[in-house]
Each structure stands twice: as C-alpha cells, then as structure tokens.
Amino acid sequence: MSLYVVQFLTGLANASSLFLAACGLSVIFGVTRIVNFAHGAFYMLGAYVAYSLTLRLEGAFGFWAAILLAAAFVAVLGTLLEMLLLRRIYQAPELFQLLATFGVTLMVEDLVHIIWGPQDLVGPRAPGFEGAVPVFGLPVPTYDLLLIVLGPLVLGGLWLLMHRTRWGVLVRAATQDRDMVAALGVNQKWLFTGVFTLGIFLAAFGGALQIPRTAVTHQMDLTIIAEVFVVVVIGGLGSITGAFLAAVLISELNAFGILVFPGISLVLMFLVMAVVLVIRPWGFLGKPIQTGVTTIGEATRPWRPWSNTTGIAVAVAVLVAALLPVVLGSYGLSVGSQILIAVVFAMSLQFQMSTGGLDSFGHAAYFGLGAYGAAMTVEWFDLPMELALLVGPLTGLVGALVFGWFCVRLSGVYFAMLTLAFAQITWSIAFQWVEVTGGDNGILGVWPADWASSPANFYWLTLTVGVVAVLALRHLVFSPFGYRLRAVRDSTVRAEAIGISRQRTQYVAFAISGTAAGLAGALFAFLKGSIFPDVLAIPTSIDALVMVLLGGVATVSGSVVGAIVYTMASIWLMSATDLSRLVLGGFIVFLVVAFPQGIVGSLSAFVSGPFERWRTRGRTERTIAVSAEGSR
Amino acid sequence: MSAAPLLQVEHLSKSYGGVHAVQDVSFSLVPGEMLAMIGPNGAGKSTCFNMVGGQIPAGSGRVRIDGRDVSGLSPRQIWRLGVGRTFQVAQVFKSMTVRENVQAVFASRESGWGFLARAGSAHRTEAEAVLHLIGMADFADRPCADMAYGDVKRLELAMALANDPKLLLMDEPAAGMAPLERVELMGLTARIAKERQIGVLFTEHDMDVVFAHADRMMVLNRGRLIAEGRPEDVRQDTQVRAVYLGEGLVYDQAAAARRASA
Known part of the structure; x- marks a missing residue:
C-alpha cells in the first residue's frame, strides 16, 4: 500500500515537470499553429544553462535566481529563433514547420556538445530541499513535494495571466480566431513573439527544475519531446488545462506501469494516446483546428507520366547504375546498395505524402518492421533470404494496416503526431522485448544467401528491387487508384461527392507505402548483416522526410534524386566532420526556408516555365484560359 | 406533370x-x-x-x-x-488538368482496386464527350489551377454530368x-x-x-x-x-x- 502511495507521489512530481514542458508547446501551438519540435531542445538548454549558473551563484537565493535566470536566458534565445526563423515559415505547410524546428533541435544538440562536452552532468541539490520526509514509512524527497505544489501553482498563474490580463485575453482570442484579432488592430507579429517567448520560458524553466533530480544529458531533448507530444495531443492542442490533466494521467500511468507491466511500460503511454485519439480525435479539451496549408495539391502542376525523352534518360541512368560494379570496389558498391535502399524508402514515403497528402512523421516504423521481420525470419526460423525478403514487406504491410487504421481517421498535424507515436511504440517494443528482438543488442548475423553475398550481386539485387519498386509506385500514381488518391488530397468534399471514400483510399495508400518501406527495411537488414532498435527511431523518419523534401515534395518521384544526394552527402559528412548534426540541422532549415521546391521540383518548374518559354519563343500567341464571354 | x-x-x-x-x-x-x-x-x-x-x-x-x-x-x-452535385464554392481537383478532373469521375466509378490500368488513357473519349457537351473541349489539357472561376464552375457541372x-x-x-x-x-x-x-x-x-x-x-x-x-x-x-x-x-x-x- 505505502509503495503505491509513494509511487503516486512520484508520478505527481513527474507530472509537474512534464506539464511545464508541455503547456509551453500547447500555448505556442494555440496561437501560432506551429508544432515546435525544438521545444525539447529548449528544455534541455534550460537544464544545461541552469547547471552552469548554479555552479556560480551560491546559497538558497543564488540557486533559485540561477533557475529563473537560466529560463529567462533561454527564452531570449527562443525570441531570436522566432524572429529570425519562424516568422518566415508561418505560412508554410505544417510539414515544413515541423522539419525546420527539428533542424533547430539537431543544431542545438551539437552546440550543447561543443559547449558542455559529451559527459552527463550532475547539478547541485536545491538548498533547503535536500532531504526526504517519510510517507507511510517510505522516504519521499522533499524536492518532489515542492514540484507537486509547483505544477498547480504554475497552472493557476497561467490561468490568471490568460484570464486577468489584456495580453492573456488577446492570446486566448488569437487561439480561437487569429484573423479577427488581427482585424481588431492587434500587432500579430509581437503577439506571436510574446507567446513563443513565454512558451520557451516555461520549457526552459521545466528543464532547469530537473537538475536537482536527474543528471543533465544529451538525450533529454528527444526523450521529453516524445512525451510532450503525447501530453499535448491527449490534452488537446492549445489547451493548458488539458495539458495538465494529460500530464498527470501520463505520469501516473508511467509510475504504475513500471510496477504492473514492467515489460511494456514504454508502450503503455502511446497506447493510451492512440485510444484517446480514436475516441476524442482532438484530445480531452481540444477543438477541431483549421491549420494553415494542409494540401500540396494547390501548388502542384498537373503530373504527367514520363515523356519519351525522360524515359530514355531514365533507362540510360539505370544502365549506367547497372554497370557501376565494373568500376566500383566493394566499399563503393555497399554505399551504392545503401543509396538504392534509401531510394526505395524515400519513394515509399513520397507516395504517401505527395500523392496521398499524408505527412507521416513515423515512417521509420515500417522500415524497421521490415528489417526486423526479415532479420527474425532468418534468425529464429532459419529460413532463406528469398523468403525473408517477402516476410519483410509483409511485416511492413501488417504494421501499416494496424497503425493506419487509427491514423487515417485523423488528418494534418494530428496525423503526423499519431504516426510519430506509433513509430515510438514500435521502437519501444524493439527496445524492451529483449527475448524476441534482442533489445539494445539487436539481431546479428543476418547474411544474404550465397548467390547474393558478393557486393556486386547484392548491389544488382537492390538495383533490381529499387527500379521495380520505383516504377511500380510511379505506375500507381497514374492508375485509377492514383487518381482517386490525388482527388481526395485535392478536395475531399468533391471526392466524396463523386463516390470516392477518403478513409478507404488513404488507408490503402498507407498500406502500400508501409509495404514498400518494409521492403527497403528488409534489404537494409541484409546489407548491414545486423539490425538494432535505432532504425526505428525518430532520425530514420526524419531522414526519409528530408529526402522527399530535398527531391521535391510536389513531384511524383523527385525523392529518388533526393535520396541519392542526401545519402551520399550524409555518408561524406560523417567522415568529414564531427559536427554532422549541426550541418544537417542547418541544411534542413536552409531547405525549408530557401529551397522548398526541392531539386526536381525546381528543375521541372524551370523546364516547364522559363525553358519552355525560351523554346517556344516567337510562336503563335497562346490562347488564354478564360472563355470569350468571361472577359470583362 | x-x-x-x-x-x-x-x-x-x-x-x-x-x-x-x-x-x-x-x-x-x-x-x-x-x-x-x-x-x-x-x-x-x-x-x-x-x-x-x-x-x-x-x-x-x-x-x-x-x-x-x-x-x-x-x-x-x-x-x-x-445524384450529381456542384458546390457553392467550386470544388475541383486543382492539381489535375481539366480532362483529368472528369477522368477522375470515371476512375471512381470503376469497381476494384484500380491498380493496374492507366487512368490517363482510360475513358478519354467519354471525358472529352462530356467536356464537349459543356463547351470546354478546347480546355481539356489546361491545368485546372489556371482556369478562370467561371470555367471552374462549368467544369464542376461537367463532373456532375459525367456520372449520367x-x-x-x-x-x-x-x-x-x-x-x-x-x-x-x-x-x-x-x-x-x-x-x-x-x-x-x-x-x-x-x-x-x-x-x-x-x-x-x-x-x-x-x-x-x-x-x-x-x-x-x-x-x-x-x-x-x-x-x-x-x-x-x-x-x-x-x-x-x-x-x-x-
């Protein structure tokens, strides 16, 4: 009994920290409609800065001053980020905003590494709260009790701020109708900046408060961001009270989950989130939200199958790729295979995103499922590679069918966050279910069949699979199914009015995409000869997104080029610099802000725009797209 | 009557x-x-x-x-x-050409998965017949996003009529x-x-x-x-x-x- 009480109190203390981090994200989203992936990075920065400051400022007053100063300092950094970066992308699609803020996260990770070094840091205890008090005979840290009180205090303070000040009223008004607030003559720019600063202050404050409890580490950002996403989604995006309720629910769930289901405690949180989203798609206290640009259909020129010229060029490129084993050594060929696998993976995501309008943030799940499916076929059942290459995509398909059933009920940013949650579930299963997946040790010794074991043969195998997969997905885009899928993306109302079911069409697309990703994963397992849980982690999903973005999100198969360039660049980057995340993060931000059309997108815009005009210059005047009667 | x-x-x-x-x-x-x-x-x-x-x-x-x-x-x-319908604010598929918009109606009418056929060449003549009926045959290859609003409205009618x-x-x-x-x-x-x-x-x-x-x-x-x-x-x-x-x-x-x- 006493154990449960203590566990309950620990849960409440955790809830306070989680709430501090989450409510900032929720407030920011409510007003700016940006899901700030970098929130975890600011949380981590808050902890690091507080650590440094507490070493310099002493005594009880010094400690608390350090905590507050750290939060204020990080909040100023947040203000700068808002003014320099976010102001440029408020009108961009959600996907771009998520990616840009993720890029910032990557950069912060490396900066922290440079400034504070690689080791974990242990901060001082809070003066006056070093000890513990017995509760039912078990010790409870007094600092935990302080946190338990602090959470509701901050909630109350925010409530007063939002309901009793003019600024708070404007923020709440903007959460409901931004355009109306702008029409009332409020300067949106500064309102957004203010809200963002407040949100970051809360995150950094939450992070700074952690230093007496836990060590300050580099993993703080991604660990907390996954939980924060879950909390704000369950609580309802934009709702502070909802975030508090959800933080308590999730923290208690974690606290008791460890006692009751130690094996699946990590999964539990995401399962609850999935269930809540199916019952209440907008969380406890959330409301349906109109976000900015949701479809890329508006920006897309009509897609065409390849012209004869392009077809020949592609055939030549494939031929050249097939002849590469003549010139490349075994290292070059294994890089080549890796690139081809990335092509299949990126193309599978592009089919779902560009054609289906489904921006997935958890595509790693299906890649990883394919990899684990294939690896376990070989490892546990001793079956040959050929069979494993079938089992891989099937595992991806099954995963996509199960997760997709939940996901396609939602759209936009909720869809993105739910896919992320499912990817994290898959990751935690691979991580925790040691008996089957080997846990952190992974599965070793996944070697290809004899005939495919030479680098050249394996390369040809991946080339064949890659070409077939890309052509098949391209064919699907121009099939009747592809038309239906694009119809749903462009106008769901119209699609439903001509007999196309949004949910069913998108579900099928999700499943196809998952199967293709599973195929890529299966090949990946054989290429590496081993598989670890990190193929399922967030960075894998981000890799796929960046490849699609780099190739051109409004193209049919630009991600092929994106995957080739990105994979080569990142392999080179790994060998050339220790600061690969800083470079990659900066690159992502650059892409989003300056180059959103991607390589193939820009090329085709050039070919159909300036180039076409140059080619057809001086010919007869083009007919104008208004009918004769319509001209006024 | x-x-x-x-x-x-x-x-x-x-x-x-x-x-x-x-x-x-x-x-x-x-x-x-x-x-x-x-x-x-x-x-x-x-x-x-x-x-x-x-x-x-x-x-x-x-x-x-x-x-x-x-x-x-x-x-x-x-x-x-x-039952065919048009909307107060025209709802068409902006990323497609005018003909493809009508072809999408035919694509939705077919039963089955629709994975194998090529939709661009299927029902081309039927789609053009509908566009001809509505007086838009000349616009068939135009990107829908380039059309004047009045033409978009006509296209909507064509899509509604395509289903007979x-x-x-x-x-x-x-x-x-x-x-x-x-x-x-x-x-x-x-x-x-x-x-x-x-x-x-x-x-x-x-x-x-x-x-x-x-x-x-x-x-x-x-x-x-x-x-x-x-x-x-x-x-x-x-x-x-x-x-x-x-x-x-x-x-x-x-x-x-x-x-x-x-």
Whole structure:
C-alpha cells in the first residue's frame, strides 16, 4: 500500500515537470499553429544553462535566481529563433514547420556538445530541499513535494495571466480566431513573439527544475519531446488545462506501469494516446483546428507520366547504375546498395505524402518492421533470404494496416503526431522485448544467401528491387487508384461527392507505402548483416522526410534524386566532420526556408516555365484560359 | 406533370443549438424539371442542399430519391444512386488538368482496386464527350489551377454530368460568374436536363436566371418554406415580396417621425 502511495507521489512530481514542458508547446501551438519540435531542445538548454549558473551563484537565493535566470536566458534565445526563423515559415505547410524546428533541435544538440562536452552532468541539490520526509514509512524527497505544489501553482498563474490580463485575453482570442484579432488592430507579429517567448520560458524553466533530480544529458531533448507530444495531443492542442490533466494521467500511468507491466511500460503511454485519439480525435479539451496549408495539391502542376525523352534518360541512368560494379570496389558498391535502399524508402514515403497528402512523421516504423521481420525470419526460423525478403514487406504491410487504421481517421498535424507515436511504440517494443528482438543488442548475423553475398550481386539485387519498386509506385500514381488518391488530397468534399471514400483510399495508400518501406527495411537488414532498435527511431523518419523534401515534395518521384544526394552527402559528412548534426540541422532549415521546391521540383518548374518559354519563343500567341464571354 | 417524383423531401428539419436552420420543409421534383430554391442569405438553402446530398445528416424528416429513403447515407452512396452535385464554392481537383478532373469521375466509378490500368488513357473519349457537351473541349489539357472561376464552375457541372445522373443538385451554380456566362450556363443546364430527363434542384440569387429557367420555384425564409409554385405566381406572392423588398416598417417609422417633428 505505502509503495503505491509513494509511487503516486512520484508520478505527481513527474507530472509537474512534464506539464511545464508541455503547456509551453500547447500555448505556442494555440496561437501560432506551429508544432515546435525544438521545444525539447529548449528544455534541455534550460537544464544545461541552469547547471552552469548554479555552479556560480551560491546559497538558497543564488540557486533559485540561477533557475529563473537560466529560463529567462533561454527564452531570449527562443525570441531570436522566432524572429529570425519562424516568422518566415508561418505560412508554410505544417510539414515544413515541423522539419525546420527539428533542424533547430539537431543544431542545438551539437552546440550543447561543443559547449558542455559529451559527459552527463550532475547539478547541485536545491538548498533547503535536500532531504526526504517519510510517507507511510517510505522516504519521499522533499524536492518532489515542492514540484507537486509547483505544477498547480504554475497552472493557476497561467490561468490568471490568460484570464486577468489584456495580453492573456488577446492570446486566448488569437487561439480561437487569429484573423479577427488581427482585424481588431492587434500587432500579430509581437503577439506571436510574446507567446513563443513565454512558451520557451516555461520549457526552459521545466528543464532547469530537473537538475536537482536527474543528471543533465544529451538525450533529454528527444526523450521529453516524445512525451510532450503525447501530453499535448491527449490534452488537446492549445489547451493548458488539458495539458495538465494529460500530464498527470501520463505520469501516473508511467509510475504504475513500471510496477504492473514492467515489460511494456514504454508502450503503455502511446497506447493510451492512440485510444484517446480514436475516441476524442482532438484530445480531452481540444477543438477541431483549421491549420494553415494542409494540401500540396494547390501548388502542384498537373503530373504527367514520363515523356519519351525522360524515359530514355531514365533507362540510360539505370544502365549506367547497372554497370557501376565494373568500376566500383566493394566499399563503393555497399554505399551504392545503401543509396538504392534509401531510394526505395524515400519513394515509399513520397507516395504517401505527395500523392496521398499524408505527412507521416513515423515512417521509420515500417522500415524497421521490415528489417526486423526479415532479420527474425532468418534468425529464429532459419529460413532463406528469398523468403525473408517477402516476410519483410509483409511485416511492413501488417504494421501499416494496424497503425493506419487509427491514423487515417485523423488528418494534418494530428496525423503526423499519431504516426510519430506509433513509430515510438514500435521502437519501444524493439527496445524492451529483449527475448524476441534482442533489445539494445539487436539481431546479428543476418547474411544474404550465397548467390547474393558478393557486393556486386547484392548491389544488382537492390538495383533490381529499387527500379521495380520505383516504377511500380510511379505506375500507381497514374492508375485509377492514383487518381482517386490525388482527388481526395485535392478536395475531399468533391471526392466524396463523386463516390470516392477518403478513409478507404488513404488507408490503402498507407498500406502500400508501409509495404514498400518494409521492403527497403528488409534489404537494409541484409546489407548491414545486423539490425538494432535505432532504425526505428525518430532520425530514420526524419531522414526519409528530408529526402522527399530535398527531391521535391510536389513531384511524383523527385525523392529518388533526393535520396541519392542526401545519402551520399550524409555518408561524406560523417567522415568529414564531427559536427554532422549541426550541418544537417542547418541544411534542413536552409531547405525549408530557401529551397522548398526541392531539386526536381525546381528543375521541372524551370523546364516547364522559363525553358519552355525560351523554346517556344516567337510562336503563335497562346490562347488564354478564360472563355470569350468571361472577359470583362 | 404527373410523372412519379424523382426526389421527395418530407418534413425535413435541422437545428444547430437553438437555431432552426431548416424547419419542416417538404417538396418534390419530377424528372426533367428545373426547381429553383430561393431565399435571402441564411434562409437555410445550403443546409437543405447538404441534407439532400448527404453532406449533413438530416435532423428529422425524410429524403427519398426514386422512392428510396436515403436518410443516413453518405455522399458517395447518394452519388451512386445517380445524384450529381456542384458546390457553392467550386470544388475541383486543382492539381489535375481539366480532362483529368472528369477522368477522375470515371476512375471512381470503376469497381476494384484500380491498380493496374492507366487512368490517363482510360475513358478519354467519354471525358472529352462530356467536356464537349459543356463547351470546354478546347480546355481539356489546361491545368485546372489556371482556369478562370467561371470555367471552374462549368467544369464542376461537367463532373456532375459525367456520372449520367438522374438528379442534379446545384448550389448557386452561377455565383462568381460574369452575367453573360451565367445565362449561358443555366441555359445549357436546362437544355441538358430536358434532353436527358434529369431533375435539377438549384439555388440562385440571380432572379433573371431563376425566372428564365425554373419550371417551378420555392422560397425559403428563416428555415421555412413560405411559397411554392410557378415563377409568375411566386412573383406575385405578397409574403415573398415582403421578404425580398422588406416590409417597409423602418421607412414608415422614419416617415412618421418626420411628420411628427414637422
């Protein structure tokens, strides 16, 4: 009994920290409609800065001053980020905003590494709260009790701020109708900046408060961001009270989950989130939200199958790729295979995103499922590679069918966050279910069949699979199914009015995409000869997104080029610099802000725009797209 | 006209909170008939439309199409019964060409997964026939995003007609079009409706269009049907005049006040 009480109190203390981090994200989203992936990075920065400051400022007053100063300092950094970066992308699609803020996260990770070094840091205890008090005979840290009180205090303070000040009223008004607030003559720019600063202050404050409890580490950002996403989604995006309720629910769930289901405690949180989203798609206290640009259909020129010229060029490129084993050594060929696998993976995501309008943030799940499916076929059942290459995509398909059933009920940013949650579930299963997946040790010794074991043969195998997969997905885009899928993306109302079911069409697309990703994963397992849980982690999903973005999100198969360039660049980057995340993060931000059309997108815009005009210059005047009667 | 009704609406109602958007509306429509629904803004026309089309579930009452109760059916099931519709704000597929928009209608009609065929070459002639009918054959290869709004509206009509509908629902088909275009579009619709015996239910604010083409009309005000009949009869209806021209109470009061002060 006493154990449960203590566990309950620990849960409440955790809830306070989680709430501090989450409510900032929720407030920011409510007003700016940006899901700030970098929130975890600011949380981590808050902890690091507080650590440094507490070493310099002493005594009880010094400690608390350090905590507050750290939060204020990080909040100023947040203000700068808002003014320099976010102001440029408020009108961009959600996907771009998520990616840009993720890029910032990557950069912060490396900066922290440079400034504070690689080791974990242990901060001082809070003066006056070093000890513990017995509760039912078990010790409870007094600092935990302080946190338990602090959470509701901050909630109350925010409530007063939002309901009793003019600024708070404007923020709440903007959460409901931004355009109306702008029409009332409020300067949106500064309102957004203010809200963002407040949100970051809360995150950094939450992070700074952690230093007496836990060590300050580099993993703080991604660990907390996954939980924060879950909390704000369950609580309802934009709702502070909802975030508090959800933080308590999730923290208690974690606290008791460890006692009751130690094996699946990590999964539990995401399962609850999935269930809540199916019952209440907008969380406890959330409301349906109109976000900015949701479809890329508006920006897309009509897609065409390849012209004869392009077809020949592609055939030549494939031929050249097939002849590469003549010139490349075994290292070059294994890089080549890796690139081809990335092509299949990126193309599978592009089919779902560009054609289906489904921006997935958890595509790693299906890649990883394919990899684990294939690896376990070989490892546990001793079956040959050929069979494993079938089992891989099937595992991806099954995963996509199960997760997709939940996901396609939602759209936009909720869809993105739910896919992320499912990817994290898959990751935690691979991580925790040691008996089957080997846990952190992974599965070793996944070697290809004899005939495919030479680098050249394996390369040809991946080339064949890659070409077939890309052509098949391209064919699907121009099939009747592809038309239906694009119809749903462009106008769901119209699609439903001509007999196309949004949910069913998108579900099928999700499943196809998952199967293709599973195929890529299966090949990946054989290429590496081993598989670890990190193929399922967030960075894998981000890799796929960046490849699609780099190739051109409004193209049919630009991600092929994106995957080739990105994979080569990142392999080179790994060998050339220790600061690969800083470079990659900066690159992502650059892409989003300056180059959103991607390589193939820009090329085709050039070919159909300036180039076409140059080619057809001086010919007869083009007919104008208004009918004769319509001209006024 | 004594043909069996194609569309029968019985005691249709819908409330949002305390607002009765549509109250006890009943009417029917026979094949080949053009029925106009008019009324001031907020009268409940679009709500009525969306309940017939399945976009909004009916609060109470019944909608029958060809004698079949369609309450609770989704828009796509209603579409399969042979109902085509256009929207107040045109809804087309902006990333496709004009022809592809119509081809998408055919692509949706096919049963099965639709993985194998090539949609770009399928139903090309049928799609062009529909575009020809609507006078848009020359625009077939144009990107939809480049079209003038009036043409987008015509394209919507083409998409609705591609399914060979028995019933057409047109919510303000001429809104946003140039005056001449409107007359032309509704003339075309009326001709096709007569030729193919399609029943057309439409709302419209342009009275020239309504009086030129409606066989019958009904007037909705504050969710209630206040008049119904042949256009010339409705034109004479005092209640309708009051709704459209106002009852003049404000002017009377102002005039009385002026007299009193003089």
